[in-house]
Each structure stands twice: as C-alpha cells, then as structure tokens.
Amino acid sequence: MSEPAYLEGAPLQPGGKAAPTTLLFDTFGTTADWKSSLVEHCAAIAAAAGLRADWPAFVTEWRSLYQPAIAPVRDGQRLWADFDELHRETLDTLLPKYALNTLSDADRDHMVYGWHLLHGWPDTVQGLTRLRQRHILGALSNGTTRQLVDMAKRSAFPWDVIFGADQWQTYKPAPALYLGALKLLKAPASSVVMVAAHNNDLQAAQNHGLQTAFIHRPTEDPAPTARYTYIATDFNDLATQLGC
Amino acid sequence: MSEPAYLEGAPLQPGGKAAPTTLLFDTFGTTADWKSSLVEHCAAIAAAAGLRADWPAFVTEWRSLYQPAIAPVRDGQRLWADFDELHRETLDTLLPKYALNTLSDADRDHMVYGWHLLHGWPDTVQGLTRLRQRHILGALSNGTTRQLVDMAKRSAFPWDVIFGADQWQTYKPAPALYLGALKLLKAPASSVVMVAAHNNDLQAAQNHGLQTAFIHRPTEDPAPTARYTYIATDFNDLATQLGC
Numbered sequence: 005m006s007e008p009a010y011l012e013g014a015p016l017q018p019g020g021k022a023a024p025t026t027l028l029f030d031t032f033g034t035t036a037d038w039k040s041s042l043v044e045h046c047a048a049i050a051a052a053a054g055l056r057a058d059w060p061a062f063v064t065e066w067r068s069l070y071q072p073a074i075a076p077v078r079d080g081q082r083l084w085a086d087f088d089e090l091h092r093e094t095l096d097t098l099l100p101k102y103a104l105n106t107l108s109d110a111d112r113d114h115m116v117y118g119w120h121l122l123h124g125w126p127d128t129v130q131g132l133t134r135l136r137q138r139h140i141l142g143a144l145s146n147g148t149t150r151q152l153v154d155m156a157k158r159s160a161f162p163w164d165v166i167f168g169a170d171q172w173q174t175y176k177p178a179p180a181l182y183l184g185a186l187k188l189l190k191a192p193a194s195s196v197v198m199v200a201a202h203n204n205d206l207q208a209a210q211n212h213g214l215q216t217a218f219i220h221r222p223t224e225d226p227a228p229t230a231r232y233t234y235i236a237t238d239f240n241d242l243a244t245q246l247g248c
Numbered sequence: 249m250s251e252p253a254y255l256e257g258a259p260l261q262p263g264g265k266a267a268p269t270t271l272l273f274d275t276f277g278t279t280a281d282w283k284s285s286l287v288e289h290c291a292a293i294a295a296a297a298g299l300r301a302d303w304p305a306f307v308t309e310w311r312s313l314y315q316p317a318i319a320p321v322r323d324g325q326r327l328w329a330d331f332d333e334l335h336r337e338t339l340d341t342l343l344p345k346y347a348l349n350t351l352s353d354a355d356r357d358h359m360v361y362g363w364h365l366l367h368g369w370p371d372t373v374q375g376l377t378r379l380r381q382r383h384i385l386g387a388l389s390n391g392t393t394r395q396l397v398d399m400a401k402r403s404a405f406p407w408d409v410i411f412g413a414d415q416w417q418t419y420k421p422a423p424a425l426y427l428g429a430l431k432l433l434k435a436p437a438s439s440v441v442m443v444a445a446h447n448n449d450l451q452a453a454q455n456h457g458l459q460t461a462f463i464h465r466p467t468e469d470p471a472p473t474a475r476y477t478y479i480a481t482d483f484n485d486l487a488t489q490l491g492c
Binding site: 140150153156170171188189 | 412433
C-alpha cells in the first residue's frame with residue numbers, strides 16, 4: 005500500500021530542511037486580501053444607504069483597531085469575545101469619524117459580515133491547491149470557525165481542516181492555538197509549518213518548534229524580522245520551494 | 249450581492265420542514281464503510297506476516313468492542329483516551345482469539361491505522377458533493393480530528409469542517425459534541441441536521457433540537473426507532489430530498 009507523502013516520515017529536503025507534512029495558514033492578510041474585499045463590500049452597503057467615504061482609509065483604520073481589541077482578551081483582562089463581536093465594536097467606534105453613523109444596525113451587521121466573505125490573493129487558490137496534494141492544509145486563524153468556513157466556501161479555499169480561535173477562546177500569538185492545533189493533528193512541531201505574513205505569528209510558532217514560512221503580502225508586514233524556514237513571494241512560490 | 253442558500257434564512261421546505269443550512273455527519277458506518285475497508289487492510293497486513301483469519305468475523309468483532317471501550321470515557325470513569333488508543337487496546341485483546349497474537353507491534357499499529365484510511369460507501373463522495381453545493385457539511389465523529397483528516401484526504405470526503413471527539417474529549421452521544429459543534433458553527437439547532445445510521449446518535453441530536461436524517465447502511469442499525477426529519481436510503485437520496 006503506497007502512502008501519500010504527508011503520511012510518510014519527514015525525509016530531508018535539499019538544504020537539510022525536514023520535509024513538512026502539514027501547513028497551517030494565517031488567514032487575514034496571508035490567505036485573504038481583506039483590504040480590497042472590504043473596500044468593495046463596505047462601499048456597496050453604504051452606497052445603498054446614500055453614503056460615501058474614503059473606503060481604503062476606512063478599512064485600513066478598521067483593521068488597525070483589531071490588535072488593540074484582541075489584546076485584552078488574549079491577556080485575560082476581558083472575557084472571550086469573538087471576531088464578529090470585536091469587529092462590531094470597532095466599527096461602531098469608527099463610523100462617526102467617517103460621517104457614517106447614520107448606518108442602520110442591519111447595515112452594520114452586514115459590514116461585519118464582510119469579514120466572512122473575503123476573497124483570496126491572486127495566487128491563493130492555485131497555490132493552496134498545489135500544496136494540498138502533498139500536505140495537510142489547515143487554517144489557524146484568529147477568526148471564528150464559522151467565519152473561516154464561510155470564507156472557504158465563498159472563496160474556494162481548499163482547507164483540509166479549520167482551526168478558529170473560538171476553539172481555544174484566545175488569540176494568536178497565545179501558545180494555546182499553536183499547541184492546540186499540533187495536539188489535534190497529533191503532529192510533532194517539527195513536521196508542521198506556520199505560514200503567515202506576520203512576524204509575531206511566525207516567531208510565536210517558532211518558539212514552539214514549528215517550521216515557518218514568511219509570505220510577502222502588500223498590506224502586511226513589509227519584511228521578515230527573523231530567520232524563517234521559508235521566505236516566499238506568494239503561495240505559488242512556496243509550493244515550488246516545497247516541490248509541489 | 250447574492251448569497252448562497254446556506255447563508256440565507258431557513259425557508260420552509262415542502263411538507264413544512266425548515267430548510268437546513270448545515271449537515272453534520274457521523275463517519276464510521278454512516279459515511280465510511282469500515283467493514284470492507286478493514287477486511288482488506290487487515291488481511292493484507294496479516295498475509296505479509298504469513299497469517300490468515302476469518303476477516304469479516306474479525307473486524308465485526310473488533311468493531312463491536314468499540315461501544316464498551318468508549319463508555320467509561322464518556323461516563324467519566326476513565327480519563328480521555330482517543331480512538332487510536334482504544335482501537336489498539338481492543339485489538340490487543342482480540343488477536344489471541346483469532347490466533348494472530350504473533351503480529352508485531354508495527355503490524356498492530358498499522359492495523360489500527362486502517363481506521364484512518366476507510367473508504368466511503370458507493371454513494372458517499374457523489375452524495376456529499378451534491379449536498380455541499382447548498383449546505384455546510386461537517387464531520388461530527390467519535391474519531392480523532394487527525395483520523396478524520398486522513399480519511400477525508402485518502403477517500404476524498406469533501407467536508408467543509410471537521411469536528412473530532414478529541415475537540416471535546418468525550419464521545420457521542422454526550423451532549424458536549426452536539427452543543428460544541430452548534431456553538432462553533434454559530435448555528436441554531438433547528439438549522440442543522442445530524443446525519444447518521446445510528447439511532448442513539450440521532451436521538452441525542454434530536455434531544456438538543458437538531459433535525460435528523462437516518463441513513464440505511466447494511467452494517468449499521470437496521471431501522472429507525474424514532475421519528476426523524478428525513479429517512480434516506482443513501483446520501484444521494486438525502487440530496488434529492490433536500491433539493492440538491
């Protein structure tokens with residue numbers, strides 16, 4: 005009986021790297037292009053209500069409120085609140101500044117729901133499809149499980165398994181997510197690659213013994229700030245580096 | 249922006265049933281044909297070791313040891329032990345009766361690993377593919393997450409999301425699994441159908457307000473013993489009943 009590559013041991017790649025069996029992907033920014041997705045989504049909702057704004061500035065600022073919102077949850081200063089709740093809070097905070105505070109509750113819910121419907125970068129679906137042939141692909145995200153399911157269905161992200169932050173009720177880079185995913189996969193850390201466009205995510209993964217892949221994305225961290233196992237221009241480049 | 253059916257509300261189906269958005273599937277017996285898969289798998293391993301046995305009897309008896317093995321875990325009389333561990337224990341118990349106790353540890357591990365590689369029933373992949381176009385499809389199984397991932401990859405089960413018993417460290421029909429899956433899906437119970445070939449699974453789901461679908465499978469419960477939302481001959485029949 006021949007086993008697919010991801011079921012075998014981890015032979016050495018050229019260059020002496022252990023071949024991974026499993027790749028875990030950050031979603032927002034790394035897999036999904038939140039900025040152009042949300043610009044389009046929010047503009048359409050507001051236009052139907054007769055409102056206009058500088059949407060690239062608006063969504064960039066909305067996104068910037070994410071780290072301050074998750075920090076108190078991750079640090080245990082606030083009870084669990086998921087991405088839908090936090091995005092609604094930060095939206096309500098932001099709307100007056102952009103003269104959008106006449107938007108109805110339904111429109112606000114619909115804007116928040118835009119985070120469930122993000123599309124990928126141009127290489128996302130093709131790159132994941134190549135990588136999936138020889139690896140287990142998991143989303144490991146600060147989004148909710150449902151949010152990741154909705155996004156995968158809408159945008160055809162071919163995950164084998166989805167790990168949302170709600171499964172551990174904390175946020176990356178808290179150890180619980182990396183260690184929890186490894187445990188559910190019954191995988192040694194060295195056989196798993198964390199794939200992200202964010203240094204803090206990769207450095208946390210590295211601290212737990214995972215391999216790492218930094219992906220250059222125009223809206224995310226401009227450059228790697230540590231040594232990673234792989235550095236790639238996009239998912240197709242990563243697939244090529246992994247021999248897929 | 250048009251939404252796929254699973255994102256919309258739940259309009260009434262003909263007959264007054266609320267249209268579900270999400271289907272949760274039992275795996276062993278309902279989605280996967282454990283018996284013929286394991287007969288083939290175990291016979292091959294034993295043949296390579298020069299051993300023969302009545303494999304249909306052997307795997308049927310192995311499977312019958314599953315409910316007694318999970319009961320103490322579910323009832324809190326034993327600490328968490330997952331399917332791989334329990335299958336190894338029951339295998340070790342069973343081998344002497346079939347004069348197979350000369351099998352090596354590696355062969356025993358390989359036999360247990362057969363539970364990760366089960367194939368579907370003839371209708372499984374086609375039926376799930378039809379159902380997936382209009383619904384979120386999740387595995388909700390007593391297997392481990394990794395086991396379900398391996399099986400899905402090997403046998404092309406097109407899940408949107410996988411819920412293994414290790415996510416809650418207990419076994420169906422414990423409430424934690426049904427309620428935990430609903431919570432992660434952020435879905436009202438009435439919008440979700442539990443699909444199984446086992447009455448105990450469906451009756452537990454029904455107790456928590458889920459819809460239910462009984463599937464007739466030749467190796468599983470011979471007939472429904474309660475009123476279910478759907479009764480189907482296989483996954484294609486269920487897809488037809490759900491308008492897919």
